[in-house]
Each structure stands twice: as structure tokens, then as C-alpha cells.
Amino acid sequence: MQAAAVPARDNTDANGQDVILVVGHGSREDSGNREIREFTDAWRARRPGWRIELCFIEFAPPELNAALLAAARGARRVLVVPLILNAAGHVKMEIPEAVEGARAACPQTEILLAPHLSACxxxxxxxxxxxxxxxxxxxxxxxxxxxxxxxxxxxxxxxxxxxxxxxxxxxxxxxxxxxxxxxxxxxxxxxxxxxxxxxxxxxxxxxxxxxxxxxxxxxxxxxxxxxxxxxxxxxxxxxxxTGHFGFEPEIFALMDARVEDLRAGVPDSRLPCDGCSYREIAHDLGHGHSHAHTHDHGQTHGQEDAHEHGHAHAHDHAHAHAHHGHDHPKAGEPA
CATH class of the missing domain: 3.40.50.1400 (Rossmann fold)
Structure with a gap:
């Protein structure tokens, strides 16, 4: 008779739920951060069976890297869903770097990264x-x-x-x-x-x-x-x-779709540049931003995203590998 298997260490909550980690940009103006928290509360109310957590890239707690590590240590699977419209430096560089760090620190946890909301x-x-x-x-x-x-x-x-x-x-x-x-x-x-x-x-x-x-x-x-x-x-x-539009029903539906696509393994639910070798090269050259935003960038644009000036190079390269749902120009071709 085959010996009973020793039960593996349970690193998830009592219900075995995925942790859905919403990633907001964060604002110097706390009213914006409050609205993102209110959105997250409203999404929880719409999806009471989901375990939804929130973090920010900058300007507000909880901070992305710490929140992602905490989620990865307390779940079998973490679904990272950026609540961000456009894929600039944060989406292409910092969020994937945080995911890679959490994967290395918590190899027992599956961490999946959804694309940003995008033009759709x-x-x-x-x-x-x-x-x-x-x-x-x-x-x-x-x-x-x-x-x-x-x-x-x-x-x-x-x-x-x-x-x-x-x-x-x-x-x-x-x-x-x-x-x-x-x-x-x-x-x-x-x-x-x-x-x-x-x-x-x-x-x-x-x-x-x-x-x-x-x-x-x-x-x-x-x-x-x-x-x-x-x-x-x-x-x-x-x-x-007009005003901003974060609480429109279409935004909730897009966030729902991102989660369902990750769970279903839809091919294009993978962030186009998750695992991008160019980002690894950029990090080696000192252009990465996996650290917390407590540093001084030495340049003031008067914008919440002023530090994006360091990402102009981020995707001017030609990719030899395929990116799901994201077409990059070949070398010498116009973008």
C-alpha cells in the first residue's frame, strides 16, 4: 500500500482564494488615492467572493513591492492587476520587476501579471x-x-x-x-x-x-x-x-475581465513585456526601478509621473521574441 503523502505547507488563506492585487499609480494629492481605495472597496462589494487587495506604485501606502511580497507569502496564487490606463515606465518596468522579485522570494507561489487597461x-x-x-x-x-x-x-x-x-x-x-x-x-x-x-x-x-x-x-x-x-x-x-472616469461600469468590467483571463490562461492576458530581456539589460545598466520611491530624481517636471524621463529608451529596441498581443516595430521600421 502506498504511504500517505505528507501534506504540503498550506500558504494560502482558509478558503484557498487567489489574492487579486490591484496596482494603482498613486498621487501626491490624497483625494486621488482615496478614490482608488473607494474603487477597490466598490469592486470588493461587486465581487464578494474574491479576495482583493490594493497597493500603490508611489506616493501612498501600501507600497507595491512590500504588498506583493505579503500577498505572495499568504497565497498559492497572486493575480496582479494594474489599474492604469497607459503602459509607460511603471507598467513596462517597475511592476514586472516587482513581480520578478516576488517570484524569486516566494517560488512556491504562482504570480500572474495582467496587462494595463489599455486603449480599447x-x-x-x-x-x-x-x-x-x-x-x-x-x-x-x-x-x-x-x-x-x-x-x-x-x-x-x-x-x-x-x-x-x-x-x-x-x-x-x-x-x-x-x-x-x-x-x-x-x-x-x-x-x-x-x-x-x-x-x-x-x-x-x-x-x-x-x-x-x-x-x-x-x-x-x-x-x-x-x-x-x-x-x-x-x-x-x-x-x-469633463471629469475623470474611474468609477464607470466599463472600468469594473475591464478589471473583471483581466482576472478571468488570468485564471483561464488566456494567452494575451500575459503582460506584453513580462520577462522582457531588454528590461533585464536596462536594470543591469542602472535604469530599473524595482526599489521603493524614496529617492530624488533630481529633475522636476511638476508632474506626478515626472520620473518617467528615464524611460525614453524602454522600448525602442527590436524584440527577437514574441510578445502576446503587443506588436513592436522591427529594427529600422517606424513605430
């Missing part, structure tokens, strides 16, 4: 609804004389800026507006003021500013101040500015 049809649906609502507040809701400015957080990563450019193009193709332009709050160009100037010169009598932000924070506050300034600068133009 559910986010487009949110933007279109926000745009319709803004148009309803205008005196003359005529799309042919109303310009649209999709305004987001700038990045030194061209892929992140490209995702926003795709959303601006989709808004143009899915609607009747003759002008849908892209602007950034920092790091890269064009800025809001320059885009508004161009639209006014082209005859737009009304302009809708669509912030591409999930939650409030210092940048959202700055956007509303900028729009107020533009109202005074262009009294002949009617402006409408």
Missing part, C-alpha cells in the same frame, strides 16, 4: 458617453463647430503616447466631430493651450476638453484651472470640460 473599446465607450454629456451642456451642440481635445498625462514612452493617439483617432471615426486633437499635461507635446489656439484659428466656436484620467489628483486640478484660464483668454468660445 470599453474605454472608448466611456469617452464617447462623456463627450455626449459635455455636448448636452453647450448652447449649440453642433459637432461640426465643436472641437474635441483628448487630454492625458504625457510620457517619454512613445508607446504610451501612441495609445492616446489611437483613442483620439477612434473618437474621430466614431463621431461627427471634424476636429479631435490630442494634448498632454506634461513631459511631451502638444500642450492644451497650443491645441486650443489651433482649433480656434480653424473656426471652432466650442471646445470640449476630455481628460484621459481615471482618478483625481494634482493634474486633474491643474486641468480645471487651465480651462478656466482659457475661458478668459477666448471669451468668444464656449468650453466644456
Amino acid at each position: 473599446d470599453p474605454v472608448l465607450a466611456v469617452l464617447r458617453r462623456k463627450l455626449r454629456g459635455a455636448m448636452g451642456t453647450l448652447d449649440m451642440p453642433d459637432p461640426t463647430t465643436t472641437g474635441v481635445v483628448l487630454l492625458g498625462r504625457g510620457s517619454s514612452d512613445r508607446g504610451a503616447n501612441g495609445e492616446m493617439a489611437k483613442m483620439a483617432r477612434w473618437l474621430l471615426e466614431e463621431g461627427d466631430h471634424e476636429l479631435v486633437d490630442l494634448a498632454f499635461t506634461g513631459i511631451t507635446w502638444p500642450r492644451l493651450e497650443k491645441v486650443v489656439q489651433r482649433q480656434v484659428l480653424l473656426g471652432m466656436r466650442q471646445i470640449v476638453v476630455l481628460p484621459y484620467y481615471l482618478y483625481t489628483g494634482t493634474l486633474m486640478q491643474r486641468i480645471h484651472r487651465q480651462v478656466e484660464h482659457l475661458r478668459g483668454q477666448y471669451p468668444q468660445v464656449r468650453f466644456a470640460c
Whole structure:
């Protein structure tokens, strides 16, 4: 008779649940961090059978690396789900590095990493609804004389800026507006003021500013101040500015889908650059950011993501290996 197997050490909770770790960016303005906590609480209420935890990349506790290690030590499987719109330095470098560190420290735990929310049809649906609502507040809701400015957080990563450019193009193709332009709050160009100037010169009598932000924070506050300034600068133009959109049903549905895809082993649920050899090279060269954000970057952009200036190189290389659901240009080809 075969001897009974010695039971393995149980490193999960009593219910054997996965730990779902939401990763938020974090803000210097605590109101933004509170909203992410409120989102997490609301998601828990929608999914009472799931064990959902929260951490932040910077500016707020609990910090990513510590929270991920704690989750990995207390579960058989951890599902890391970034609550982030665009894949810039944080998503491509810091989150995967934290995952690799936790895997090395806790080899008994399976740690899976979901992609960021990305430019996709559910986010487009949110933007279109926000745009319709803004148009309803205008005196003359005529799309042919109303310009649209999709305004987001700038990045030194061209892929992140490209995702926003795709959303601006989709808004143009899915609607009747003759002008849908892209602007950034920092790091890269064009800025809001320059885009508004161009639209006014082209005859737009009304302009809708669509912030591409999930939650409030210092940048959202700055956007509303900028729009107020533009109202005074262009009294002949009617402006409408929408709010951020982190609590829309599509965002909850996207987070649900990320979890279900990881559990089902859907191929493209793997982060495109999880395990990317170039990131390992970058880390060896001293460009990694797996450490906590207590250091001084020595450069001030006045942005919450100011330190992304170090990631401009991150994906200008040609990949010899396949990335699921993420196409990189070949060497010598345009991005």
C-alpha cells in the first residue's frame, strides 16, 4: 500500500482564494488615492467572493513591492492587476520587476501579471458617453463647430503616447466631430493651450476638453484651472470640460475581465513585456526601478509621473521574441 503523502505547507488563506492585487499609480494629492481605495472597496462589494487587495506604485501606502511580497507569502496564487490606463515606465518596468522579485522570494507561489487597461473599446465607450454629456451642456451642440481635445498625462514612452493617439483617432471615426486633437499635461507635446489656439484659428466656436484620467489628483486640478484660464483668454468660445472616469461600469468590467483571463490562461492576458530581456539589460545598466520611491530624481517636471524621463529608451529596441498581443516595430521600421 502506498504511504500517505505528507501534506504540503498550506500558504494560502482558509478558503484557498487567489489574492487579486490591484496596482494603482498613486498621487501626491490624497483625494486621488482615496478614490482608488473607494474603487477597490466598490469592486470588493461587486465581487464578494474574491479576495482583493490594493497597493500603490508611489506616493501612498501600501507600497507595491512590500504588498506583493505579503500577498505572495499568504497565497498559492497572486493575480496582479494594474489599474492604469497607459503602459509607460511603471507598467513596462517597475511592476514586472516587482513581480520578478516576488517570484524569486516566494517560488512556491504562482504570480500572474495582467496587462494595463489599455486603449480599447470599453474605454472608448466611456469617452464617447462623456463627450455626449459635455455636448448636452453647450448652447449649440453642433459637432461640426465643436472641437474635441483628448487630454492625458504625457510620457517619454512613445508607446504610451501612441495609445492616446489611437483613442483620439477612434473618437474621430466614431463621431461627427471634424476636429479631435490630442494634448498632454506634461513631459511631451502638444500642450492644451497650443491645441486650443489651433482649433480656434480653424473656426471652432466650442471646445470640449476630455481628460484621459481615471482618478483625481494634482493634474486633474491643474486641468480645471487651465480651462478656466482659457475661458478668459477666448471669451468668444464656449468650453466644456469633463471629469475623470474611474468609477464607470466599463472600468469594473475591464478589471473583471483581466482576472478571468488570468485564471483561464488566456494567452494575451500575459503582460506584453513580462520577462522582457531588454528590461533585464536596462536594470543591469542602472535604469530599473524595482526599489521603493524614496529617492530624488533630481529633475522636476511638476508632474506626478515626472520620473518617467528615464524611460525614453524602454522600448525602442527590436524584440527577437514574441510578445502576446503587443506588436513592436522591427529594427529600422517606424513605430
